[in-house]
Amino acid sequence: MNQWVYDEAKKIIAAGKRVGLVGGDHSSPFGLIKLLSETMADDFGILHIDAHADLRFQYQGFHHSHASIMRNVMSLPKPPKLVQIAIRDFCEEEYEFSHTNARVTTHYDGDIKSGLFEGRSWKSMVEEFLSDLPQKVYISFDIDGLNPQFCPHTGTPVPGGLTTDQVFYIFRQVVKSGRQIIAFDLNEVSTGGLTPAETEWDGNVGARVLYKLSCALLSSHPASGANPTSPVGPIRPANGS
Numbered sequence: 001m002n003q004w005v006y007d008e009a010k011k012i013i014a015a016g017k018r019v020g021l022v023g024g025d026h027s028s029p030f031g032l033i034k035l036l037s038e039t040m041a042d043d044f045g046i047l048h049i050d051a052h053a054d055l056r057f058q059y060q061g062f063h064h065s066h067a068s069i070m071r072n073v074m075s076l077p078k079p080p081k082l083v084q085i086a087i088r089d090f091c092e093e094e095y096e097f098s099h100t101n102a103r104v105t106t107h108y109d110g111d112i113k114s115g116l117f118e119g120r121s122w123k124s125m126v127e128e129f130l131s132d133l134p135q136k137v138y139i140s141f142d143i144d145g146l147n148p149q150f151c152p153h154t155g156t157p158v159p160g161g162l163t164t165d166q167v168f169y170i171f172r173q174v175v176k177s178g179r180q181i182i183a184f185d186l187n188e189v190s191t192g193g194l195t196p197a198e199t200e201w202d203g204n205v206g207a208r209v210l211y212k213l214s215c216a217l218l219s220s221h222p223a224s225g226a227n228p229t230s231p232v233g234p235i236r237p238a239n240g241s
């Protein structure tokens, strides 16, 4: 799968298009991120929204596990900068890795909530998250970074987390800061409900997040003619990209 994603992404980028990858579990974007780390001339950063740190060397004996995606990414020859947001489920090994690797910054959900409860504005906190990211940003969005009310059937839900409004504000601030979104992935949106009605909500939220990610990506490349300040996202550019 890693090789397939790598090869397909290469073809899409060679055709002058940008990649938004929809998982699947969180191991799915490895080939895409590997390709970007090999081919991007500039340093880039990953904005990683997730309940889990995903920094395990391996999980249940499996190296390319969804719980190891960012560890694998940080083991690439040219690792990107990694900024993690809403993390609230991690083991000692992951904590150690984050705190001994200068290219990893982890913003724990507990600290985020304490800041909010004690009167910090979301704007100032988002500015802090983005301050560690270079000009080029890849967004890796595990839907379980949201509170489980928005993704009740995802595989590993964890209490706490962000609202869709908080996350959409982050996307807008990335664009407003003048950074460019080079690609993104959205993963762990599950259709695991027992009935279509149970599953509909997960798909509904997932589709909206995908739409917002696509709008943010296009808005961050002004040559596409999109309006970066539009609250509803850009008009589809004339060239259809």
Ligand SMILES: [Mn+2]
Binding pocket: 026, 050, 052, 054, 066, 142
């Ligand atoms: Mn994840």
